[in-house]
Amino acid sequence: MAKLEAKNISKRFMAHEGSEMQRFTAVHDINLIIEDEQFVCFVGPSGCGKTTLLNILAGLDKPTEGEVILNGRPVTETGPDTIMVFQENALFPWLKVMDNVEFGLKMKGVEKDKRHEIAMRYLDMMQLTKFANAYTYQLSGGMKQRVAIARALAIDPEVLLMDEPFAALDSQTRDLLLVELQLIWARTKKTIVFITHNILESVVLGDKVVVFSKRPGSVKKEIPIDYRRPRLPEDENLRPYYRQIIDTMKGEMDRKDDGTD
Ligand SMILES: Nc1ncnc2c1ncn2[C@@H]1O[C@H](COP(=O)(O)OP(=O)(O)OP(=O)(O)O)[C@@H](O)[C@H]1O
Ligand SMILES: [Mg+2]
Incomplete structure (x- = not known):
């Protein structure tokens, strides 16, 4: 189809x-x-x-x-x-890594504990667990891109x-x-x-x-x-x-x- x-x-x-x-x-x-x-x-x-x-x-x-x-x-x-992962990463610099990944879920109305669990699962997949509480300016380009991928996957479009x-x-x-x-x-x-x-x-x-x-x-x-x-x-x-x-x-x-x- x-x-x-x-x-x-x-x-x-x-x-x-x-x-x-x-x-x-x-x-x-x-x-x-x-x-x-x-x-x-x-x-x-x-x-x-x-x-x-x-x-x-x-x-x-x-x-x-x-x-x-x-x-x-x-x-x-x-x-x-449909969810887009951009060519240049488009994260929110004022949010922590974890909150960036949770953002779309929050918009969808997913409750806090569930949101956190999903975000941590994808951050783990992207090998970013240690940076969950960092701000995006503290990350390298490749790390930011992985956060963006985690965020898109978490929304499950x-x-x-x-x-x-x-x-x-x-x-x-x-x-x-x-x-x-x-x-x-x-x-x-x-x-x-x-x-x-x-x-x-x-x-x-x-x-x-x-x-x-x-x-x-x-x-x-x-x-x-x-x-x-x-x-x-x-x-x-x-x-x-x-x-x-x-x-x-x-x-x-x-x-x-x-x-x-
Ligand atoms: N908003 C816009 N206004 C005017 N021209 C634009 C706009 N967006 C893209 N273009 C032009 O359209 C063409 C295609 O751009 P596009 O970004 O889609 O290419 P691309 O295939 O993604 O290239 P790359 O592989 O380098 O990312 C380019 O000539 C670009 O300059
Ligand atoms: Mg392009």
Whole structure:
């Protein structure tokens, strides 16, 4: 069953071209079906519109054309069913780590003890138990990102939209979380859309990898990854999938970047 659907989505922005403002197309005519409980990865050149599309899927931004369908209904604004983990972490600096993770639960009306228990479970998973009472400015970039992931998971949304959540992590933590996220996903049956620049990450995580073209971003190819889980990044059998994505992306790197109307 289709959980989330992008139908003919295009987005245009205004941008400076020298001294003039120019309208340009950031994403062009995107059609995508994301099945219930599917793990979908987006990869593509920087600036091709991945974050723009994710914002639109989350209902945080409106498309210029087209529509987003969630559970069979058009999305017009953000709701509790979809949660976004941002590219740059968006924690509340005035709240302690634990309170950041509990925030969404509080909004949902979960009572204090239960909230605390859930928050501690996810902080433990992210190996941050010791920092539960710290403020976010006392954490490193990677630690903050893990708090943001814990916060999103704690809310237990039906659809999780993640914008490069592992980009700021060291490779050991990333490898750990690559496996952990697959386990969480298998256990909780979430629908996940995950943007990454790391091709191996996309192959380890994705049921399918959507490769985007250069600006204006459109779907270049959807590559299914039919391989057993949990997958480990060092598994040699993932190589052919990796190659296929690299080859698909290669042509894009050489193409002229031009989204102007
Ligand atoms: N609010 C905005 N106003 C004007 N232009 C924007 C806006 N948001 C994004 N853009 C432009 O749209 C294009 C796509 O940006 P977007 O952030 O979606 O790319 P991306 O694929 O996520 O890139 P990266 O991989 O570097 O994160 C870029 O050219 C960017 O400058
Ligand atoms: Mg982005």
